[in-house]
Amino acid sequence: MSAVLTPARTAPPTAARPVTQARVIRSEWAKLRGLRSTWYSALVTVVLIVGVGAGFAAGKPYHVSAAHPAVTAVSVSLFGILIAQLIIGVLGVLVFSGEYGTGMIRATLAVVPSRLPVLWAKLLVLAGLVLPVTLVAALAEFFVATAIQSARGGSAISLTDPGVLRTVIGASLYLTVTAVIGLALGALLRRTAVAVSAFAGMFLVAPLIVAQLPHSVARIAPYLPSSAGGALWGQPLATHPLGPWAGFAVLCGYAVVLTGLAAWRLRRRDA
Numbered sequence: 001m002s003a004v005l006t007p008a009r010t011a012p013p014t015a016a017r018p019v020t021q022a023r024v025i026r027s028e029w030a031k032l033r034g035l036r037s038t039w040y041s042a043l044v045t046v047v048l049i050v051g052v053g054a055g056f057a058a059g060k061p062y063h064v065s066a067a068h069p070a071v072t073a074v075s076v077s078l079f080g081i082l083i084a085q086l087i088i089g090v091l092g093v094l095v096f097s098g099e100y101g102t103g104m105i106r107a108t109l110a111v112v113p114s115r116l117p118v119l120w121a122k123l124l125v126l127a128g129l130v131l132p133v134t135l136v137a138a139l140a141e142f143f144v145a146t147a148i149q150s151a152r153g154g155s156a157i158s159l160t161d162p163g164v165l166r167t168v169i170g171a172s173l174y175l176t177v178t179a180v181i182g183l184a185l186g187a188l189l190r191r192t193a194v195a196v197s198a199f200a201g202m203f204l205v206a207p208l209i210v211a212q213l214p215h216s217v218a219r220i221a222p223y224l225p226s227s228a229g230g231a232l233w234g235q236p237l238a239t240h241p242l243g244p245w246a247g248f249a250v251l252c253g254y255a256v257v258l259t260g261l262a263a264w265r266l267r268r269r270d271a
Contacts, residue, residue, distance in 0.1 A: 027121070049078070053142075056077045063155045078233055085226070086204065093192060101192060119259070126179050134171065138172050174233055180259065207238075225250075229251035
């Protein structure tokens with residue numbers, strides 16, 4: 001008896017899901033949280049902010065007065081942010097330049113051919129990570145530093161004192177925008193070493209160089225990224241700083257311009 005051959009059943013083709021901004025965000029979040037460097041950077045940032053603040057608080061007891069308001073003590077204890085900003089900036093650079101280094105960016109842009117949703121997604125997930133982590137670190141530093149100061153006989157400082165809450169939250173906002181600038185540099189320059197060098201030049205080297213220039217040129221110091229943003233959390237690194245929110249607006253302006261340039265290059269140049 002001859003066997004009866006029946007055609008094999010094939011599974012019906014599945015329709016490809018449309019690429020939406022929400023799906024791109026979920027994909028980028030999976031990438032970011034899957035990297036050990038992300039969590040190492042977050043841990044080092046928290047340790048720097050809290051540890052340096054505790055070290056400053058363990059020094060001479062601080063007594064609040066009209067000449068030395070509470071906000072001054074808080075901004076001094078947050079000095080670790082000047083170091084932490086480099087860690088956060090490098091993390092921002094790696095979020096984009098890391099994919100160019102490994103070649104993974106080609107697969108990413110093949111899935112998202114319109115390209116710009118990738119940039120927006122990376123910005124959102126990075127800011128969504130940096131903002132809460134640094135806010136928790138700044139608050140922890142405040143309570144640790146004030147507890148140490150109180151134990152050493154210093155004046156009691158509260159979050160409700162004038163300018164204190166703005167300084168603490170401003171530290172987190174500053175680091176978040178700093179991370180965005182790092183990401184924009186990574187997307188614009190595409191090479192990690194070049195982008196990190198550009199970031200360090202903007203935030204660390206430029207203020208030192210400008211401070212040594214003639215007064216007519218040194219007047220640009222308050223408008224440098226670290227000086228402008230530092231006005232929000234009390235360390236403007238300039239003789240005549242901008243107001244807190246004016247300085248933060250200037251810092252955000254840097255982020256917007258660099259992100260715009262990164263978006264332009266992402267659309268115009270191949271990976």
